[in-house]
Amino acid sequence: MPVIKTQRNSSKRQFVIGKAAKLFREKGFAATSMRDLAEEVGVEAASLYNHIQSKAEILQDICFRTANLLTQNLENIENSQVSAIEKIKTILRFHIRQMVNNYEEVQVADREWRHLTEPYLSNFKVQRRAYRQRLANIIIEGIQKKQVKPIDPPTAVIIMLHAVSGIESWHRSLEKISAEQLEDNMIVILVDGLKI
Template sequence: MMARKKSAKKELILTTAAAMFRERGFAASSMRDLAEKIGIEAASLYNHIQSKAQILEEIVDGVSEECKIHLDNLEKSNSTSLEKIESLIRFHTKMMMNRFEEYSVMVSQWMHLDGDKLVHFATNRRDYVKRMEAIVEAGIQKGELKSLMPYVVVLNILSSVRGLEFWQRSAKTHTAQEMEDNMVIHLIGGIKK
């Protein structure tokens, strides 16, 4: 029971921190501000987490690991390149819609990671993009996709997903499913042969 309570408190700290880091930026956020938002003493935070840097690491690592697992599974699948790209679009769109705070922090605050964590994330990020490019290149080679620069296709997908931040801040006159489906139609339509 105690472990579950401690885990729930840590999860509250991470989700509250993600929202604060996204709104203010990592550098402009303090442990004192975080404690105030949660409604606890700043010293109590350290019972659950060692530092603000650790909070950022856990947020970034959690989301990036989910992205990596999804891509690992796609690469092992027998799906066509077009199906893999659609799956990636849907996955990243859902992450931006359902895990908005954490996903946004991973995308925009990762450069505040410390030392080896920064190098590790930057390396994995480059590798992730190259792996997506390889899927696009395979689709071009098989005649499924137009002959486009794979890097540009990947950047367009990832940038379009980031643009969903405007949907998050809007009155949301369209459902998440409508947004996801339209992202797929638009992005696949531009590359499908």
């Protein structure tokens, strides 16, 4: 039954990609070999190629899947009928949850995308810039509607995205507050300063 075979392959492929994300995050994409990955997965290097073609393909998968998630979420929120502050909060909460629950892949997409090959590299850069511009547009809209202080929108976007990447330290810290507390605290610290 081809359908089931595809499904099984696909879940094994996902398993391999998950292990790759872990290694790419820990060692960096450039320093991770297919041999390292085979060892992490617990198979011979040759049998990895049943599931994936190359390291480059795995990185593409990780980067574009993450981009899709974030863009899809942004689209839903852009069109919702709430204030700019509420939009920013909802987007930030989504980013925070991704960094909490889907940490390895999100970090790899954020840090290792420069290792993508063409045409993926240029495409990812364009998407990344567009995403940041759309976040800035929500802030611009908020400033115009007097919901947000007259700050520089690109600076606010940089601060928010970099603050979220700080969740890396939260993952490493020994005495963690809960994920919910982390999320609520980040929203207070990052969003309350924007409100008029």
